[in-house]
Amino acid sequence: MDSERLVRLLEQVRNNRVSVIQAVAQLRHLPFEDLGFAKLDHHRAVRQGFPEVILGQGKDPVDIAAIVRTMRQRKMNILLTRLDAEKMNRLRLLRTGLKFHTLAHAATWTAKPIKITGKGTVLIVCAGTSDIPVAEEAAVTATIMGNRVERLFDVGVAGIHRLLDNRLKLDAASVVIVVAGMEGALPSVVAGLINKPVIAVPTSIGYGASFHGLAALLGMLNSCAAGITVVNIDNGFGAGFAASLINRV
Numbered sequence: 001m002d003s004e005r006l007v008r009l010l011e012q013v014r015n016n017r018v019s020v021i022q023a024v025a026q027l028r029h030l031p032f033e034d035l036g037f038a039k040l041d042h043h044r045a046v047r048q049g050f051p052e053v054i055l056g057q058g059k060d061p062v063d064i065a066a067i068v069r070t071m072r073q074r075k076m077n078i079l080l081t082r083l084d085a086e087k088m089n090r091l092r093l094l095r096t097g098l099k100f101h102t103l104a105h106a107a108t109w110t111a112k113p114i115k116i117t118g119k120g121t122v123l124i125v126c127a128g129t130s131d132i133p134v135a136e137e138a139a140v141t142a143t144i145m146g147n148r149v150e151r152l153f154d155v156g157v158a159g160i161h162r163l164l165d166n167r168l169k170l171d172a173a174s175v176v177i178v179v180a181g182m183e184g185a186l187p188s189v190v191a192g193l194i195n196k197p198v199i200a201v202p203t204s205i206g207y208g209a210s211f212h213g214l215a216a217l218l219g220m221l222n223s224c225a226a227g228i229t230v231v232n233i234d235n236g237f238g239a240g241f242a243a244s245l246i247n248r249v
Contacts, residue, residue, distance in 0.1 A: 035070065123169060132153060138237070
C-alpha cells in the first residue's frame with residue numbers, strides 16, 4: 001500500500017464504487033502482516049514513500065521468497081539488497097520474475113512502471129572499479145525509488161584529471177553520491193567543487209591500514225569540505241535512499 005493507492009481507495013469508497021467492508025478487507029493487514037518469521041510493514045510506503053526493503057544478508061532464501069510473494073500480492077515495488085551469488089541462484093528457482101543486478105548484489109521487482117518523482121539527477125561517483133559494487137547498490141536503490149540516475153566511475157584522486165574532465169556532469173546533478181575506499185579523499189574533492197549535497201560512502205576496499213573501511217570512514221567524517229553527509233561503510237543502499245529523499249524536496 002502506498003499513498004497513491006490509499007487515496008484511490010478512499011475516493012472509491014466516497015463514490016460508492018467500493019463498499020466499506022471491501023475497503024476494510026484491503027486494509028486489514030495494515031500496518032503490518034505477521035508471517036510468523038517476519039512482520040512485514042505494509043505502511044512503510046505511506047510513511048516514507050517506498051515499501052519496506054528486504055535485506056538478504058542473513059536470511060534464508062525460502063524466507064526471502066515468501067516475503068517477496070506477499071509483497072507481490074500487495075502490488076508493491078520490491079528491492080532486495082545484499083544477495084550473494086548462491087542466494088541469487090536459489091531465488092531464481094524459488095521466485096520467478098525478479099530482475100537480478102549482479103554487480104549490486106541486489107534484485108528488484110516492479111508492480112508498475114517506476115514513476116520519476118525526483119526533481120533532478122542523482123549522480124553516482126566512485127573512486128575505483130573495486131568500489132563499483134557499492135556504487136551500483138546506490139544506483140539501483142535510487143533508480144527504483146523514482147530518480148534519474150547517472151554514473152561516473154573510476155575517477156579517484158590518484159588521477160584527478162579524470163574527475164575534472166567531468167565538471168559539467170558534476171554541476172548538472174542535484175545530489176551527488178561519492179563512493180571511495182582507501183583513504184576516502186574523493187568526497188572532499190567533489191564537495192569542494194560543487195554547491196550540491198554530497199553523500200559520502202566509505203567502502204571496505206583498501207590495504208591493511210585501511211582497516212576494512214574505517215580509515216575511509218574517519219577521513220570522510222573529518223572532511224574539510226562543507227556539505228558532506230557520511231553513511232556507514234559499504235552502505236550504498238543508505239546513500240541511495242537518502243539521495244532520493246533529498247531529490248524529492
